Amino acid sequence: MKNYSKITAVILTGLMLATALFGCGSTSDTVSSDTTSGGTASEVSSGTQQAQKKEPKEPVEIVYTCWGSATEKKATEATIAKFEQENSWIKVKTMVIPNANYDTKITTMVAANEPLDISQLESATIAYPLAEQGKLMNLKTIAENSETPLSDFVPEDLFYLDKDTIIGVGNGLEVxxxxxxxxxxxxxxxxxxxxxxxxxxxxxxxxxxxxxxxxxxxxxxxxxxxxxxxxxxxxxxxxxxxxxxxxxxxxxxxxxxxxxxxxxxxxxxxxxxxxxxxxxxxxxxxxxxxxxxxxxxxxxxxxxxxxxxxxxxxxxxxxxxxxxxxxxxxxxxxxxxxxxxxxAVTGMLSIYANTKNPEASWKLATYLVDPGQDITLYKNGNLMPVTKPWLTEKDKLDQWTTNTTARPDGYVQGIVGMLLNYSVPTPTGTxxxxxxxxxxxxxxxxxxxxxxxxxxxxxxxxxxxxxxxxxxxxxx
Structure with missing residues (x-):
């Protein structure tokens, strides 16, 4: 039985030890991992509401930060490499920061105006303090016209600053x-x-x-x-x-x-x-x-x-x-x-208000929470999806709840049913x-x-x- 002093961070770190779709690895110093991919794209300026283009004209680079363990590094690099292959106009620089120093490092980087585009954040300890300073983007400005609009997400997965401002999406719901x-x-x-x-x-x-x-x-x-x-x-x-x-x-x-x-x-x-x-x-x-x-x-x-x-x-x-x-x-x-x-508890992914590449950042965020990219985390009992189609459509539900001993009889009716009909958002966000x-x-x-x-x-x-x-x- 654990002492959850920084509960969402502890939960997500523990979850990522099994398989590391969302994790990145390091046990001591910050590690950067980036891979250059070919392709062209048009750069989207911060806060704009342009529709996503199928053929970007020039490449962009985004900085993604997360916490994790050394065992997750290779899996994370593989995930990012796969994302870059499928989105050849985006290059991702992944920064791995030790969990114990994570909030301090992010706070220092933000204060120094160091480049940051998207981060895994713990809601109560750092995300809301940053949002209250105007440092996080209102995701409504970029997600509305995207392939994965916010309406696709389970309501409990959205982190509101106020009724008009959404500052993050959860990266793995749990009830x-x-x-x-x-x-x-x-x-x-x-x-x-x-x-x-x-x-x-x-x-x-x-x-x-x-x-x-x-x-x-x-x-x-x-x-x-x-x-x-x-x-x-x-x-x-x-x-x-x-x-x-x-x-x-x-x-x-x-x-x-x-x-x-x-x-x-x-x-x-x-x-x-x-x-x-x-x-x-x-x-x-x-x-x-x-x-x-x-x-x-x-x-x-x-x-x-x-x-x-x-x-x-x-x-x-x-x-x-x-x-x-x-x-x-x-x-x-x-x-x-x-x-x-x-x-319904979860960690979160947030995009920074001063990013020059909101479209690319949102594309990475939705990729990281898409079970279709790697069903393992969901089928092995670790996570629940955060978007409605994967929780309500039979063909998608079957992909992660059938033919697996990790999902016992009655799981969909009981556990998925509780999430959809009997859950309340994590109090760290409310x-x-x-x-x-x-x-x-x-x-x-x-x-x-x-x-x-x-x-x-x-x-x-x-x-x-x-x-x-x-x-x-x-x-x-």
């Missing part, structure tokens, strides 16, 4: 779902988690099932009066303790990070109730591991494979390592409190000052997971520090 070990479910004789969103478990149904699947060293489950919570050998459920997970249930219970009238939302009754119900899985129902016990457990895929845990709530991207672990698994929709909700607020919330919640404070006590204490940081939500 959350309920994984489980099929053999453990069958052995306990309990109902399989549903894949139909309309039949999502209520919270009480979920807790009841988790109790049946939690077993102590004497073989007693958590419903048995003689069950020993201090000698658990099999947990019914596990879940990581970061906002990506617990935020789903804030929304499910009718809450939010900030209220419409400008209050710190996590101290409001709906949010407090949701957080307490999650903590009660650990400290009242004893169906989830304590933070201390959790340290001795492996990651989600191994915990399920080795039958330490029967069910796990985690991100969609975990289909990849779970499938690689080679055991009999399934995935269903999240349980609900009041209504089914999932957060809540102003999100990272600063969460930095206050996280240590307060540590006491809740440990059972040292109630959610009400912890969030009320956090409110005093968080409220001055609340600046509302961005319009979409």
């Amino acid at each position: 959350f779902n309920l994984f489980y070990n099929k053999d453990m479910i069958q052995a306990a004789g309990v109902e399989t988690p549903p894949t139909d969103p309309e039949k999502a478990w209520t919270w009480d149904q979920f807790v009841e099932t988790a109790k049946k699947l939690t077993v102590d060293k004497n073989g007693k489950n958590a419903l048995d009066p003689s069950f020993d919570p201090k000698k658990i050998v099999q947990y019914g459920i596990s879940f990581p303790k970061w906002w990506g997970l617990w935020g789903n249930f804030i929304y499910s219970n009718g809450g939010d990070y900030v209220t419409q009238d400008g209050k710190f939302g996590l101290s409001q009754p709906e949010a407090v109730e949701a957080l307490q119900k999650l903590a009660d899985l650990i400290n009242v129902h004893h169906v989830a591991p304590t933070p201390t016990a959790e340290k001795g457990l492996p990651g989600t895929e191994i915990a399920l494979q080795t039958k330490k845990v029967a069910m796990a709530i985690d991100g969609q991207w975990v289909h990849l390592p779970i499938d690689s672990a080679k055991f009999n698994f399934g995935s269903g929709v999240l349980p609900k409190m009041k209504e089914l909700k999932t957060q 809540v102003k000052n999100f990272n600063k607020i969460i930095d206050i919330v996280n240590p307060a919640l540590d006491k809740v997971w440990l059972g040292q404070q109630t959610a009400q006590e912890a969030m009320k204490a956090a409110e005093a520090k968080a409220q001055p940081l609340v600046q509302g939500k961005r319009e979409r």
Whole structure:
């Protein structure tokens, strides 16, 4: 279970370790990789709305920055080389910047007016600060007349500065779902988690099932009066303790990070109730591991494979390592409190406002998020597409959801269905000052997971520090 201090960056880095369509590699110094391709093109000036030309007259060069690891470098170079072959008028200079120094390096380059055209960015820590300084392009100015208009994207994949300004598109959507070990479910004789969103478990149904699947060293489950919570050998459920997970249930219970009238939302009754119900899985129902016990457990895929845990709530991207672990698994929709909700989280690609080549930059952005260029990332369980055709048209859906063990039965109805019909945008793109607020919330919640404070006590204490940081939500 990881500490997600810079959550989108961590997620995307982890995702790119599997296959590296979006990554670039370096573990120490910045690396530049560029390949010269023949061809001619006409250069498009910054901010113009010219329709894309089929036969550009002179070549252009764009600078693309991203973060990643050394293992991703070759794959990235291959991806860029393929892009250049198919778009011979564009030369891409790829700059690889270590994750730990990424925001600082980009900020310094922007301040020095160094050439930058398109970047992979983490929304809360750097993209919105740059956008508020006028450094990022409104993608509406270039995408409207392109082959891939913004209307093709899932709404949750678009990052708005305000209702008229879109500053980025996600480069791989992720939602959350309920994984489980099929053999453990069958052995306990309990109902399989549903894949139909309309039949999502209520919270009480979920807790009841988790109790049946939690077993102590004497073989007693958590419903048995003689069950020993201090000698658990099999947990019914596990879940990581970061906002990506617990935020789903804030929304499910009718809450939010900030209220419409400008209050710190996590101290409001709906949010407090949701957080307490999650903590009660650990400290009242004893169906989830304590933070201390959790340290001795492996990651989600191994915990399920080795039958330490029967069910796990985690991100969609975990289909990849779970499938690689080679055991009999399934995935269903999240349980609900009041209504089914999932957060759609993603990193983003942005184009700089002063680019001289917006057309070429947008072409690269849409290439990088097009499953048709490399279906591997999607078919192996890692990512979900960001454009509607790949999520709704059967011929495209089949390319990444069929003939693969990484997409279990019911995946399209359940997981794709949650994204299309039950998702909300990542709060890093909607809540102003999100990272600063969460930095206050996280240590307060540590006491809740440990059972040292109630959610009400912890969030009320956090409110005093968080409220001055609340600046509302961005319009979409």
